[in-house]
Amino acid sequence: MSENATPSLSQYFVQSDKTKSEKSDISLELSDASNKLDILKLEDNQPSSQNKNEPIVCRLFSENAQQPKDPTAAFFDLIGSSHSTNRNGVISELGLSTATNDDGFAARVAVGSEAERRRDAWIPNDKTRQILISCATSPPGTYFPDKENLTMPGVLLEEELGDNVGEAVAVCLGEAEAAERRIITANDVTQDERGLRELVQAGAYRAAINLTARLLAIYGQGRGRGGNPSKHSPHSLQLWFTRISLLIKTKVFSVAQAEAETFGQLDKPDVFYQFYPEMYGDRPGSIASFSFRLLLAELPMHCGNSKDSLTKLFNVWSIVKQILQNLKKGLCEDGNPMEISESDRNDSIRLWGGREARVMHSIINCAISLKHYELAMDLLGQLCERDKVHRHMLLSALGRLHLQVGNISGAEACFKEAREIKGGAPDLRELVDRGLLSVAQNNFDEAFYNFQEASVLEPNNLMILNNMSVCLLYGGQLKEAISVLESAISVNPPHALHESLLLNLCTLYDMESSKGRMKKFALLRQISLYQADAPTTILEKLYG
Amino acid sequence: METEEHLLALKVMRLTRPTLSSPLPLTCDSKDLPGNLFNNALQQDPTSVQGTETLCCGQFLLLPQSPVNIYLGETFSSYICVFSETQQVVRNIYVDLQTSSQKLPLSANPPTAELAPEETINIVIHHEVKEIGTHILVCEVSYNNAVGIPATFRKFFKIQVLKPLDVKTKFYNAENDDVYLEAQVQNITMGPICLEKVALDASQNYDVTSLNFTNDGENIFGSTMLVHPNSICQFLYCLTPNKNVSDMKKLSGPIGKLDIVWRSNLGEKGRLQTSQLQRMGPDYGDIRLLINELPNFVVLEEPFTFKCELINNCERTVDLMLSFENVEGIAWCGISGRKLDPLPPHTTRILEFKAIPLIPGLNSLSGIKLLDTFLKRTYTYDDLGQIFVVIDDQKLSKSP
Structure with missing residues (x-):
């Protein structure tokens, strides 16, 4: 509180001398908590200290960032290497996944700066650009934007998320069984990014959400801190990205939406490096990652407002297109006429081309959720044209889109073209597509046969087993349908206890007899044994 | 109970029908905090399709x-x-x-x-x-x-x-006895539907031509006849009376029915046939007068001729009296109140008329009257056809 004795209305994140504090006009309101905050930021603020005096979380982050491989690297490499064969999926092509891609870039890049420039490039809107120019050109400590131009996030969730599976077990199976449940919680891991990843990997998303709240408190963005100015760093924004992603993954959409509101579309000046010249010098670009931008644009769609998402996604797309145009015109991503090497430019075009495709995927998904199928088909058609490598996979997706609206001949044409491009013996996807076509033609026997053929290729593929089970039901074989799903679960419980599969199985149990309830409890027991988390919708189904 | x-x-x-389930496609860059964890989770999700994980066009069947x-x-x-x-x-x-x-x-x-x-x-x-x-x-x-x-x-x-569809039809009678049928098919279900087939099964008196395809045989609606809720698709058919139907009256009444097949979610199929569409056959009465030959352009104040076909539709021989009425823009040349030769049942005769245009521009031919002397019934033919009257000009005067 002593700092309040010397209020400095004229300071925003200014570095004074040793007693410098993070002050803004609004910071007068800050309470004791801000003392803690100030100490942290004190260290954080020293431009030269990036690797020295950072708070623990930051240090861990930078360590991890520098490590080519993270603790789960073995896991990624597995997928990475499978991707380097020619059956690599769109994910890697989109530049989303894998160490392989990074290495591909890193090999040619002496310092991280080129890769960083490419990765962080963004074109802010005009208003933000003006403010950033003012930031860069004013003498340090003399430029203060309005509060409305600041991003002021805070954790809104009042309490930590509990163990919803445990609660369901307690209600249905009794406290005794609930007490036997052992799961990983936010307290069981190191209170840092590494711990956070451990939770995510274990599928303990709710615990991970709890940990993000704790870590954000270190940045003065914890519980109840919304609406108060605080400073952003790559790490704090990554925490937010992770938190909001996980809130969506666990379908706590209303909280995700409320907590994300202050970020808008990440076009306020304080999420750009130029806003903090004293820390980042003249480094350009966005502190918020591209994934975060995409996530925020998609968020309204998950909350039932797809129209809003459509506008936002098109906006993201237009900027990505502009970046690609700039690159092709010989400029930097953001339109800066700085010279960049040819290989750098090609890498960047590849990166942003991949991001463009990813945005198009999101727009397609959004169009589907709006039942705006023409738009989805049109964009999917465009993707088929531009991505020759994955053309057959995209055509197969387009075919299924046709099936979804009931256009059987259109679907057949797509599947046929995909088959001709791919050639060779029918692969799993093709056999499944055939089965789906039979489903659409109301021929569930034929569909079952197709799926069975596919299951020879991958006997434990859950999707195929599930589809076989569905066909059995439509063929009047309820008991067999149930046993297919039950055996799938017994073979691979952690993987098979999946939301959609469980929904199907519960539906079958409901049909079978009045003993369905006991069988659902058995499922709940399995979930409790193998899953850290389960979607609430499923748990409600199991209660019933 | x-x-x-x-x-x-x-x-x-x-x-x-089941639906196709897809995962929530959450992804991130490998440099983002979750590393590849989100992408891996997505790839391992049983509802994602390998290679197109981030597209919500899954293969996983979900029961309704x-x-x-x-x-x-x-x-x-x-x-x-x-x-x-x-x-x-x-x-x-x-x-x-x-x-x-x-x-x-x-x-x-x-x-x-x-x-x-x-x-x-x-x-x-x-x-x-x-x-x-x-x-x-x-x-x-x-x-x-x-x-x-x-x-x-x-x-x-x-x-x-x-009720899934609302079908509205309209008929247009062409002078050559063709009938055009316009059918509006409106989707009044809650979701989009795909029209798989919309066909007109014509009655035996008509040959039907669908006008919903281009000359190359392509559907004018594109490859997918996707109709959103409350949207309307409009179809046009041309019905030509069979050559062997001589009695025009047979062409009234039922002309056929629309057969519509649609599909919705994952191929759920529906099929409807309309009841017989009834054409209110044009009531031609006992006799008809149709333009047979008429110049498009005529020169002001110069006589021109045109031919008409007179048709007797009834079962008796008719005696007709032809007269001209004065109308604006045209002066008739010929005898008004002339009695025509008797016209036997179901026969036709060509009549030739001569007139002088008096006003330049577009004029319609009106003022011809026929009196059925037996029934004392008068038929007035106004707006029988149209001519464009030009002022004498070197170029135009040469044209016939």
């Missing part, structure tokens, strides 16, 4: 989770499961389904002889719905209990059949 305990129970599930409307022309499918609630063996089980019009035995004939405690009787029914409104399906199960005492119970299922 049912208070007594039964040894058997019955469950019913409506089998609408919420009630779906049923529409006229669709097929109501249902799974009926009869199971035993006790440890006793139940004998002689009949399962019947009663619709508004008929009673269908569902279980095999002879009836299921015995049902052990763990056994079930499974029946999938398909019932095409042919009427709009509330339908009640009654499922009746009769059985004998362990000591042979018969028992019966019923379950009722209400289904509300809605």
